[in-house]
Amino acid sequence: MESVSSGPVGPGRTRSHRLVEVEVGRCLLLDVSVAGRRLRLINTYRPQSGLGRRTLLRELQQYLHTSIPVIWAGDFSQVLNAADRSGRFFDKHESHFLKNMLQQADMVDVFTHDGRVGKHTYHCAGKSSRLDMAFVQSGEVFTEVEEVLVDYSDHLALSFLLGASSVPAKGRGLWRLSAESLEGEAVRHSFEALLQLELTRTMLFDSMSQWWEEAKESFRNFFHKLSVVREGNKYKKYLSLRKKLESYISDGVAGDKVSQLKLLIREHQYSRYRSLVLERDYGGFHFPDPFRNCRESVEKKVITGLKDSQGIVQTSKGGILRVVQAYYADLFKSKALEGEKIKAFLEGTPGPDLQNLDFSSLVADITEDEVKMAIDQLHLKKAPGPDGLTAEFYKTFKDLLAPILVEVFRDCLGGGVLPPSMRLSSLVLLSKGKEPSDVKNWRPIALLNTDRKLLAKVLFSRLILFSGTLLSHEQFCTVKGRSIFGALLSIREVLETCKAQSSRRYVVGLDQAKAFDRVDHQYLWATLRKYGIPDQFVEWLTVLYREGESFPLVNGWRGENFRVEAGVRQGCPLSPLLYVFAIDPFLRAVQALDLEGFRAPRCLPLKLVAYADDVTVVVSHPEEVNLLTDAIESYSEASGSLVNTDKSEAFWTVEGEPDFPLPDFQLASKEISILGVKFGREDNSKLNWESKLDAVNARVQRWKKWRLSYRERVKLIKTYLVPLLLYVSFVYPLPEAFYARIHSLFFQMLWGSRLNPVKRGITYLRTKEGGLDMLCPVAFFGTIFLKFNFGHLGQRTEVLWQSSVRAWVSPFVGDWLQGDRVKQVRVRHSHLPSYFVLGLKLLRRWDIRVDDLGTASRRALYMRVLDVYFAIPLALRDCVGNTLVRSLRFLNSKRSTEIAPGDVVWRSPRSIFCSIVPWQRVCALRSPELSVLRSWTPWAMRNWPMVCRPDSTATTTRRCTWLLRYIGTIYGTGDAAIPLVRM
Known part of the structure; x- marks a missing residue:
């Protein structure tokens, strides 16, 4: 398979699957099969202007993230590195956007891979540049890479031979009901009609479990046809919009009509998420959404080869499936x-x-309430079993399906065997992080059908009541x-x-x-x-495991049952x-x-x-x-x-x-x-926290470069950094020696560098008070340790670890247990563990009383410590604090989206958010209210004369526009807390 010239092409039998003109005359996408292999070919001729190039890249970005191999080639009208251009200044900021796209899509430059020096492909007036490039996904094998001089272009042509990938080809996986197929009243009414029709056929079957098997197949066919029809209608709509756009361009129409039509086209193009459904069984690839990149990388989920019983590594699809099947x-x-x-x-x-002990509740008949409770307990967005019917399906039609499932479950348990689909599961493998070629180093997970999980949940809810006894x-x-x-x-x-x-x-x-x-x-x-x-209950459990079967599902490919x-x-x-x-x-x-x-x-x-x-x-x-x-x-x-x-x-x-x-x-x-x-013989607090902070540091250094708003950064910190440290914080408190380091890591992630333009205490404030709702790691992890380890001291328990803790600290907390404050503790050269010494210090330093630990929730305790000892109010000059707080709360409360006559809508340059400011109040803004900017960043000090120069209404308008633009850069998206006083 060969790729030549400024666009990807190849010999052999070809079959086109999908053609998308991402931008007329600039970018063409083709999903095609070449010599039996499915590929996505993207040919790009990027605009000359930087803005045009970035706009095209944003539209193209979603198409790079798919389960099939991507070849992206063309004239990019820019370079990636300084060595790719001679005689002109290298703009590293422009190349940064393209590099980020390639990194997120896990693509490599064919002509500079493995240290190869790429030739300049365009020469003009004694200057040259490498404007023509080709990118393929990491793991693809390519040889015979060369730049070729041709007589039909003033650019060199690119040529390379694409061979078999070192990463196994990915299969389509199993069918799975999408959540969007369940949306709409029309779908609900159609499904109700289908269900009523199926119920009329129950007399044709010997049991409800047999009927349920056939009914599920009807459900699958119904939703599969529905999704095909929906996708077909969307594609037809897309084609009609594309034709309309082409006619506009031919007629010379420009302006808002073309812009609106392009927006509609973008909405109707199939999204990256639907294309990634093919990868559901082994996880996502590299997403444009950085939050998805925080998760486990695909390399830990794709099996590239496994050793068989003879020690030979099998790398083919069939060989890998045979190894998994034989072993399990x-x-x-x-x-x-x-x-x-x-x-x-x-x-x-x-x-x-x-x-x-009365076990009669274990063998009582299954009730509708139990089934509904089991459905409510299902987790959303979880991989279903082989039938593809998800938890969302059962939750959407809970009232319709619950009575039917009661009869099906009773019939299954009474008949002594489950229907075939409930006995079958797909076996997927998750890496343990060890040698990947050994099948023993992969953890098997059985993906069971949701109806089988519901029956298991009902039995679990009964048996769990007796586990403590x-x-x-x-x-x-x-x-x-x-x-x-x-x-x-x-x-x-x-x-x-x-x-x-x-x-x-x-x-x-x-x-x-x-x-x-x-x-x-x-x-x-x-x-x-x-x-x-x-x-009888034991017999019900045996029914769940009788004649069970499974099949391996590896890299999206299905193996034989066992x-x-x-x-x-x-x-x-x-x-x-x-x-x-x-x-x-x-x-x-x-x-x-x-x-x-x-x-x-x-x-x-x-x-x-x-x-x-x-x-x-x-x-x-x-x-x-x-x-x-x-x-x-x-x-x-x-x-x-x-x-x-x-x-x-x-x-x-x-x-x-x-x-x-x-x-x-x-x-x-x-x-x-x-x-x-x-657990070791030295200070276990430092032993555990040091290794955890090292893991956090590795992620921060990679993630802090991402282009995120500050609100998104705070969310990322709470979602992906805090869980790395949360587990150990229950066992050992954060040592005081690590306070500076953890603050540095968290705020590097927030600001993207070691420079803090805003005082940390201000960022801890809630959004309605002008802060970022940033998490304070010292207060958060400290209150977790205190609540879990010392919260029981006011009670008498016989739990071993609680009795041991009480024995350690009882000599120091006598007055505290009576409601007083913890006295100063001096325990030099004692055998008291360091984590208890620190715990007593925190109780005294934050003035936490025994009632606080015993009655207050963990969140309430954290918020009290945060507000009193860490958060600080906005530093104001010539502005009344209460007025500011009331204004911030008003601006951050839920506001009507309708714009009243006479209102002016202000937007940041990137249209990040919209704030409605009545015109009369804009004119009433005075410089003392705007002086709040002084407490936020050196930007305000540098631009203070421009912001606060009083002049005409027009100047006031520009002043407020600048203010809102500045706040947009601080807050990013969402209902931002705007430090602006509304009179």
């Missing part, structure tokens, strides 16, 4: 376990107290009132107490290989019966709860062993902590090692699980050599990572 077909195959070992293990393990206290997953932070804080207290008291013992983290996928169904059902779950006879499906709402029931006998068996464990005041000794399959055990003496390994072996033989001792780690809690070895476990020398938090 074997993994999900039922293992031949001995029933006697299962029985012996369960009988020898202590069980829960079943007295006074039936499951052991050491399990923190899927139990009401417990969370992952309870497990982390329990481990933290064990290690910190051992460090303070020089208590010598091991903390062992057990690694279970493919924990969810190896659960044996026979063992699981036996465990549930041991825990008193009624046989049976699923073991494991709990990751992606099913019931799976976490079923797994914790499966592992609970092992936890009880370890708890019953003669282990010393860790003892907190007024609590039973803690021997282990578990969150799902992450189990951490405390080993204090050599004789306890054999007890633990015997328990692991018994559990593995009975359940089919596999504890990987090679990957399990043991951590010695104090400095020096361990007193006794653990031969079957790896020894962690400096630190151990448990549930995503690092």
Whole structure:
């Protein structure tokens, strides 16, 4: 396949799919199949003016983001680098826009790739430039790159041979109902009519589940035809608008008519989001929307090659699918376990107290209210199963479908088997961040059909009510009132107490290989019966897993079906709860062993902590090692699980050599990572926060260059930076040594550089008060730690970590517990952990009382600390503060979009926002009110004479226009807080 001259062309059989003239005479797009390969060819002849070039690029940008390979070539009338032009000044700002587009679309310059020096393609009057360029997507293979002299043009032609891509071709994936297909009353009425028609056919089927299978197929066909008709109508409308535009241009029509017609054409062109539907099964590519670029990159989701059982890397579509299918077909195959070992293990393990437990609610008939509640709990914008019917579909027609689903579910559970579509799932793989060629380093997720999820949610909502009573206290997953932070804080207290008291013992983290996928169904059902779950409910659960099938969906390609006879499906709402029931006998068996464990005041000794399959055990003496390994072996033989001792780690809690070895476990020398938090022998607060801030810094340095408004930057900080730090803030507070660094990172992201043109305290103000509603990291993460760790001190609880915290801080908070302020704490050279010292300092520094922690919400506590200790009012000169605040609130309140007669509409140069200012009030503006600009930026000081020069009405108008333009550059889009007093 060859690309030649100033536009992409190629030999071989071709078939055109779509032709789009992005701009008449300037840019042509062609979706075509060349030699059996689908391509998008874009030919560009960009205008001479910089404004025209940028306008064309903005229109073209959406077409670069698609699942098919893109070749973009032509005469760009500009250069990318200084070396591409001789004899003229290089405008780096103009090339910056094009470079950003290429980076976001993950495209490379063919003629400068891998260090190649591109030749200048245009020569004139002793000067030359490289104006002709060709770009392809990263991963494409191209050879024989050369610039060719031709006699039919004053430019050199570009030629290169495009070969097979190093990235596997992407498939179309599975059909998925789009949200826009559900919009409109006409769609609702048509679907209601279709449903009523289908209901008249129920007598033709032996069961409601059989009817439901056929009905779903009718639903799919209905919405598929609807989407085809809609897209066809849009394309016809687009073609008619395009013809009308061509006639306007031929007749010499210009002005508003042409501009409005171009706007309509842009609206009717298919958007980048519809073209990206093809990539839904493996994530988005590089989006023009920077917020989408914040997410996981596509390289972590596309599988380029996998090793088969012989160690040979398979890179073809069929080879990759065969590797995945063979591996998971074997993994999900039922293992031949001995029933006697299962029985012996369960009988020898202590069980829960079943007295006074009424399980009748588990086996009651499914009700319509339960189904509606399950539908309400569905998350939107989630990938559906093979039938393509999304959560949005069930939510839109909830009242119509809920009564039908009740009958279908009752029929399925009573008949003992699910219909074929509810038994089938697609298996997608997510990277674990390790060696990508090993199939074991990909996490399988089962995409189940939504109706099957709803049935699982109904059963889950019943079983979860008994989890707190039936499951052991050491399990923190899927139990009401417990969370992952309870497990982390329990481990933290064990290690910190051992460090303070020089208590010598091991903390062992057990690694279970493919924990969810190896659960044996026979063992699981036996465990549930041991825990008193009624046989009828257990039978309902077996229905969900009986005759289950799945197929791999890799890079958008579908593989062959295989049976699923073991494991709990990751992606099913019931799976976490079923797994914790499966592992609970092992936890009880370890708890019953003669282990010393860790003892907190007024609590039973803690021997282990578990969150799902992450189990951490405390080993204090050599004789306890054999007890633990015997328990692991018994559990593995009975359940089919596999504890990987090679990957399990043991951590010695104090400095020096361990007193006794653990031969079957790896020894962690400096630190151990448990549930995503690092624990070592030094200051764990600094250990965790330093690594997290390094990750934040890497993102800030990349993201701060993006062209975003300040409001968008604040939103990006809250959406993508804060979650990186939120998890660890529950366990360890932000160290004081990192205050300056975290402020620097957050405000670099806000302003795009280290220069802060506005005082930080002003940015913390709400938008109605003239701020940016910026998050204060010190106050935010500090109040999170205080609320979670100290909020219980006013109560008496028997939770281990809470009792341990109370024992640490009780000598210092006696008066505070009585409602007084925390006294000054001096704990030099003490064994009190550093994070508690900092917590006490924050309680005193921010004057937080015990009632505040106990009753106020976390947000209310944060806002109080922010307002009192961090936010500062606008620095005003010659302007009354109350007047300004009232004016800001008025300007930021919801205002009528209608423009009354006599009003003047002011817009920033980019039409970022619109502020309605009555003409009489414009004339009444005085320079003292405008002096608020002095507190915002040096720009106001430089331009103060121009802004505040009193003159005629015309000058006042220009003055206000400048003011609004300035505010537009500060605030960007949205209902901006405008620091302007309206008289």
